[in-house]
Amino acid sequence: MIVMKFGGSSVANAERIRHVADIVARRIAEKPVLVLSAMGDTTDHLLEAADKALNEGLVVTDSIEKLHLDTVKELGLESTGLGEVTALLKELNTLLTGISMIKELTGKTRDYLVSFGERLSVRIVAAYLNSISIQARALDSWDAGFLSDSNFSSAELEKDSWNLIPKALLPLIGGGLVPVVTGFIARDRQGNITTLGRGGSDLSATMIASALKADEAQVWKDVDGILTADPRLVKKARPVETVTYEEAAELAYFGAQVLHPRAMQPCIKTGTPVRVKNSYNPDAPGTRIVGSLDKKAGPVRAITSRKNVTLVDIVSTRMVGQHGFLAEVFTTFAEHKLSVDMVATSEVSVSLTLDADHELGALKQDLSRIASVEIRTGKAIVTIVGDVRRSSEILQRAFGTCVLLGIQVQMISQGASKVNISFIVDDTQAGEVVIALHKCFFEPLSKEERL
Ligand code: ASP
Numbered sequence: 001m002i003v004m005k006f007g008g009s010s011v012a013n014a015e016r017i018r019h020v021a022d023i024v025a026r027r028i029a030e031k032p033v034l035v036l037s038a039m040g041d042t043t044d045h046l047l048e049a050a051d052k053a054l055n056e057g058l059v060v061t062d063s064i065e066k067l068h069l070d071t072v073k074e075l076g077l078e079s080t081g082l083g084e085v086t087a088l089l090k091e092l093n094t095l096l097t098g099i100s101m102i103k104e105l106t107g108k109t110r111d112y113l114v115s116f117g118e119r120l121s122v123r124i125v126a127a128y129l130n131s132i133s134i135q136a137r138a139l140d141s142w143d144a145g146f147l148s149d150s151n152f153s154s155a156e157l158e159k160d161s162w163n164l165i166p167k168a169l170l171p172l173i174g175g176g177l178v179p180v181v182t183g184f185i186a187r188d189r190q191g192n193i194t195t196l197g198r199g200g201s202d203l204s205a206t207m208i209a210s211a212l213k214a215d216e217a218q219v220w221k222d223v224d225g226i227l228t229a230d231p232r233l234v235k236k237a238r239p240v241e242t243v244t245y246e247e248a249a250e251l252a253y254f255g256a257q258v259l260h261p262r263a264m265q266p267c268i269k270t271g272t273p274v275r276v277k278n279s280y281n282p283d284a285p286g287t288r289i290v291g292s293l294d295k296k297a298g299p300v301r302a303i304t305s306r307k308n309v310t311l312v313d314i315v316s317t318r319m320v321g322q323h324g325f326l327a328e329v330f331t332t333f334a335e336h337k338l339s340v341d342m343v344a345t346s347e348v349s350v351s352l353t354l355d356a357d358h359e360l361g362a363l364k365q366d367l368s369r370i371a372s373v374e375i376r377t378g379k380a381i382v383t384i385v386g387d388v389r390r391s392s393e394i395l396q397r398a399f400g401t402c403v404l405l406g407i408q409v410q411m412i413s414q415g416a417s418k419v420n421i422s423f424i425v426d427d428t429q430a431g432e433v434v435i436a437l438h439k440c441f442f443e444p445l446s447k448e449e450r451l
């Protein structure tokens, strides 16, 4: 059994839906369950329509209606899919009219409103699959066992879902049907529609895969999985074969094209593997995300960098060993609502990094009561994600590379998550360092270089 999740761009129009159907058709033997997002940017368009209704008293649904009706037509589904789609579009219109009249939009109503995107997309895709002789059934997630709390716009799934999902889906799968389930949305105990947060359909997919003990949760994107480096920077960047859940979470924070860390939580519980696949290159293996790697795996999975970072060096002006110094430093950052990325400390000093777009004058003034503060801008964080149990080897090779480049490393930290080693260099050097590190860890030496 596999769960296949397709995001908004994968089901953006009739052509893309045909392509998805093709990918699914080749995997029928694996008993797929489909999880879909809303078509294209429909979620954004629904939110915009809500604002228009609320603030301007206007009901504007033309583009949403056109997209879905055109797609029904282009897929040749007028006789099978049109009824349900038209009914949903009518309900949406009524809801927006209501909002435009009462001029009120609660979190509860907003979730109900955005749910139309996913409810429309699963019906169209299921109808299309049936039209090409793949027995499919569209399901709103609550009919597939999803139960959430009432935290509108960022609901958490209730534990009951773990039992409800297999109870709802296994009989369908056993009967040879392909369930096509709405991502992103759920329902609370009172029957109100909720949403799991933007991008939430990844979580819907991993939850189904984990609850069904499926072989794999496949998240279909438009890239060949997780790459060893940013391909715009490193020409020889290539897909990573396998990473751990922790490594993938770390990479997500650094902006890699992965799933949100929250989406991996159900899989971490059950050990269900996740695979990031490329819908433009469906036969490529993609990247597998698992609990632990085998011994043969190299020490490093990927190298990332983030530019435009500010480094703050804070040296205590009090007596050595004064307790409460770090507490005071962090409290001051919290008071200024500044979130810190990297930290390195010694007995009397602490260095921190922040994104450069903060105004730090007031912070500096407050901190100067207890410390001397130096602020240095134009820095970059280079991060090596990998098996930090092999940190000595990684550090030796990484810093050897920096020595060769004549680049001074300005601060180092090893993440508590045991999967990242980060260091600071000048902004202008970051590209060069990443390219050289990629060469060092991922590119086998050519014959001439070996001589
Ligand atoms: N359609 C929702 C969104 O755009 C959920 C998702 O795509 O995962 O956020």
Ligand code: MG
Pocket: 007, 008, 037, 038, 040, 041, 043
């Ligand atoms: Mg979307």
